[in-house]
Amino acid sequence: MAHEEHLPANVLTLHPDPLLRAGIVASLRQHGGFEVFDGGPDRVNRDGARIDVVIADYHEAMRLAGAASQGTAGSLAAARILVLTSDDCEADIRRALEAGIHGYLLLGGPLSEFIEAVTALARDLRYLGRPVAQRIADSLLRTSLTSREIDVLQLVVIGESNKAIARRLCVEVGTVKTHMNGILGKLNATSRTQAAAIAITKGIVKERMPMPGPGARAALVPAS
Incomplete structure (x- = not known):
């Protein structure tokens, strides 16, 4: 079910890099459409809120997608997963999409694209960053x-x-x-x-x- 327009989307960041995680939190909190939760070193949601979007690196995102498919993701079972990574390997991108990852962004992209991606996932859509989408499109040829x-x-x-x-x-x-x-x-x-x-x-x-x-x-x- 799509997140209601008048409610802020609950976003949990699980990225392991503390500086990057802090930047993600700060960027999202500048926008009124998000309620942001910092997973911290233990990568848990202690607030008990229903999480709509999880932002993670490739490894953590794949782990979470696997747990969701096995019914062991707990409170994050319904969350949509956004990968934020430097990994642009076509095989890894395809593997992520096949595993059920909902969004894939490369580090170094514009902030507007990042906000657009989180917004899309909060609305139950999928999102691929422009270089990622181009990579997949090229592979189809x-x-x-x-x-x-x-x-x-x-x-x-x-x-x-x-x-x-x-x-x-x-x-x-x-x-x-x-x-x-x-x-x-x-x-x-x-x-x-x-x-x-x-x-x-x-x-x-x-x-x-x-x-x-x-x-x-x-x-x-x-x-x-």
């Missing part, structure tokens, strides 16, 4: 990589050979080569180096994301 292709591409980005990738993912070298051919075609790249550069530029994978050892499934999600 190309054939999406499969989850395994993303796994392979992430390992290419950190400099692994086909043999090393095969060992890590417990597949045959020929399978890795097949995945590489698919990656090159979908990214319109002519080499592994160019594919890696495109993947980093477009935020499909992270440049220095640590990977699990042999036999462990890479912790990545498909960009489709």
